Amino acid sequence: MGNEGRLGRLNSLLRRRGVVLPSYEIYGGVSGLIDYGPVGARIKRRVIDAWIDHWSSIGGVVEVDSPTITPKPVLVASGHVDEFNDHMSECSSCNAVFRSDHLLKDVHENPDSLKAPELDKMIAQSAIACPSCGKSEWGDASPMNLMFPTRIGATRGGRDAYMRPETAQGMFMLYPALFRHFRQKLPFGAMQTGKGFRNEISPRQGMIRLREFNMAELEYFIDPEDPPTPDLGEWGSSVSLLPDPEGPHAGEHSLTFSEALDSGIVKHPTVAWFLALTWEFLVHVGVNPERIRFRQHASTEMAHYADDCWDCELSGEHGWVEAVGIANRTCHDLLSHEEHSGSKLLRGWRQFDSPRTETRDVLAPKGAVIGPAFKDEAGAVTKALSELTEIPDSLPFVLHLADGSKVEITGEMVTRKNEEVTLHGEYFTPHVIEPAFGIDRIIWHILDHGYSEIEKEGGEYTILGLKQTVAPFDVVTLPLFDKDGMGDLARRISSRIDSLPGIQGDMDSSRSIGRRYARADEIGVPWAITVDHASLEDGTVTVRRRDDQAQVRTEVESLLSHLSSGSVGDLF
RNA sequence: GCGAGUGUAGUGUAGCGGUUAUCACCCCACGUUGCCAACGUGGGAACCCGGGUUCAAAUCCCGGCACUCGCACCA
Incomplete structure (x- = not known):
């Protein structure tokens, strides 16, 4: 801290x-x-x-x-609609508010799964005491959904x-x-x-x-x-x-x-x-x-x-x-979306090293018998037969269909077969x-960790020690004074810096040079280059390093190539 | 959501019934200076929002919003 x-x-x-x-x-x-x-x-x-x-x-x-x-429906399948619907109960005596399921932690194994009326009933029955005032007078549990609801479609109707x-x-x-x-x-x-x-x-x-x-x-x-x-x-x-x-x-x-x-x-x-x-x-x-x-x-x-x-x-x-x-x-997630959407595309394929041959008993349906016998349900019956994991020893037997209903399967309807299948691989639901x-929390800590208050010549001084990779500008260009052509030269250099791919410069010509260094330090600009009288003569500039204020004089061309390659530090 | 406190230029603040709303930093222009928040002159910029009390409200009261702290919440 x-x-x-x-x-x-x-x-x-x-x-x-x-x-x-x-x-x-x-x-x-x-x-x-x-x-x-x-x-x-x-x-x-x-x-x-x-x-x-x-x-x-x-x-x-x-x-x-x-x-x-x-x-x-996407968020129903993912579990967010339920999970985000925590309920809150308010104590009518002292107005404190608690999560309803937390109040029931000791009386129910999984209070999170309860609906509002059940929560209220159980809180009342168990005479849960308010953790704040000790009384037991609770208002109704009210849902607290942490998601922002909206509607798709501007007119009436539309989708939730x-x-x-x-x-x-x-x-x-x-x-x-x-x-x-x-x-x-x-x-x-x-x-x-x-x-x-x-x-x-x-x-x-x-x-x-x-x-x-x-x-x-x-x-x-x-x-x-x-x-x-x-x-x-x-x-x-x-x-x-x-x-x-x-x-x-x-x-x-x-x-x-x-x-x-x-x-x-x-x-x-x-x-x-x-x-x-x-x-x-x-x-x-x-x-x-x-x-x-x-x-x-x-x-x-x-x-x-x-x-x-x-x-x-x-x-x-x-x-x-x-x-x-x-x-x-x-x-x-993938499994739940498969169940809710019916999509079969949410799987991966695992190829076997060598194909596997499996034999299994099956009851092959006779369409000519099953069709007339079950009419509309014939499809469901055929499907249920193919999904049987255990083949009954004797016929007739009772078959459970996917919708929960039961039908009787007699000997005429099926043929008992021994089926051989070759499997080259299998489908599975990938794990994630x-x-x-x-991102905001990370940025906060980058700023927090980079922020340092130091003493400089007896005064307070602030440096934001950002890495160049996340600094708002890679470099700031400063004419020592905005006159005698120094400002113009600085602008030309700054514009060449900006045209380097991935590099962004800033320029500041307002007020004293020390103030401008301070302004750049404060927002974490790692390098400052200063255009002075000598720059006009020989095309060199000084490069200043934010973290120790060290300076070195270099040719503009050399600076630009070091900026491009991210190696300005090598100049020092 | 509950309780307490606090909201005044970009930032930090003074003012606590009647001020042209204080000061500093800041920002802009010009001059000066000629490499680390220098200086001079001039300029810019604020009472959180809405009601009420009062002759008069930044100041008192009520409500809202925001911030800080505590409780609760935070997959």
Whole structure:
């Protein structure tokens, strides 16, 4: 935690310099919504670009882009409509509000599954005491859906929909297209960056809990029997791990990713790989490695879809904050979408090493008998016969149809056969490992970790120590004075800098040179180049390094090539 | 959502019934300076929103919104 007032000064800086500001401020503002200003939007752009680059580099991963408006059935299948419908009960005596299911923790095994009337009944029957005042006078449980509802269609009618609470469902919807794109071979991944929406009850803590936020998610589809097991030796650093507090490894451990997997703390090799890749990304964009830890969810805390879940937490002015969730979602989503939609396209194909021949008894239907006997139901009967897993020893027998009804099958209707089939492979529902990044929370910690208040010549001085990869500008060009042609030369140099691919410069000619260095330092510009009288004579400029204010004189051409190759530091 | 506190230029603040609304930083122009928030002159910029009380409200009261803290919530 920082010293007293640091948080306030950092927030002031972010507002003053157009990094992050409250939204709609002239109309009073809205809690949980923020704007990225001209400086912040550039930082955000670069963090997202870095994220896409990072995950692209592991191969077999593509970017997709889906709508934020999501039809209700999609979110019913994913479980969000139910899971997001927590109920709240209010104490009529002291007005305190609690989650209804939490009140029933001790009297019901799975209170989360109860409907509102059942909750009310059980709270009354068990005479649950208010944790706040001890009385037992409860109002009715009322639903609290954290999703933003909307409707598709401007006229009457239309379909119920919600703003997406996560981008992940978009990737699941695209699974068939992805499977085709990757020529029907697992593993592969799809990633997406974009907005997610959660109607938080009480957003707090600036950019930590937002109602509309930026997320970046990767869904990595694997064959659960053949998960990728990359070599983790590449990551030699030890990291802080907090395994399940109810499990065998409870307590804080400092281990390499490889050790964490070998010791069984991380259960899944692909999850371990993603923990390492997540750590690498965060450090790459400027998060302080000492302020990163991975915390395993207790089984009781697990999201409805997850099997094993790790949070990557970052420490800053708001304490330890979950910034990335890495979950093994198993086959939950694809299977549930298959069940709800009836689609058969949400599967993977596992080729056998050699074809397998299976023989099995079947009862082959005789269409000529079954058709007239069952008429409209004949199709369902035929289907049920083909799906029989156990062939009855004697006929007639009672067959259960898919709709629950029963029919009697007699000897004339079927032929008992011994069928031989050759199987070259089998269908299965892929499992999904998902790293989900909260971009705003990561940006906050980049800013927090980069913000330093130092003493300079007796005065207070502020530097935002952003890595060049996420700095709002790579370099600022400063004419020592905007006269004698120095301003014109500076503008020409600045324009050449801007034309370098991937490099963005800024220019500042207003007021004293020291003030301009300070302004650039404050928003994290790593390099400043100064055009002075000598520049007019010999085409050299001075390059100043933000972090130690060291200066070196160099040719403009040399500077431009070092900027292009990202090696300005080599000039010093 | 509950309780308490706080809302004054871009930022930090003074004013607490009657002021041309204070000060500093800031921003702009000109001059000066000629490599680390220098200086001079001039200029710019604010009482969260809506009601009420009062001759008069930034100031008192009520409601809303926002922020901070505590409780609750946060897949």
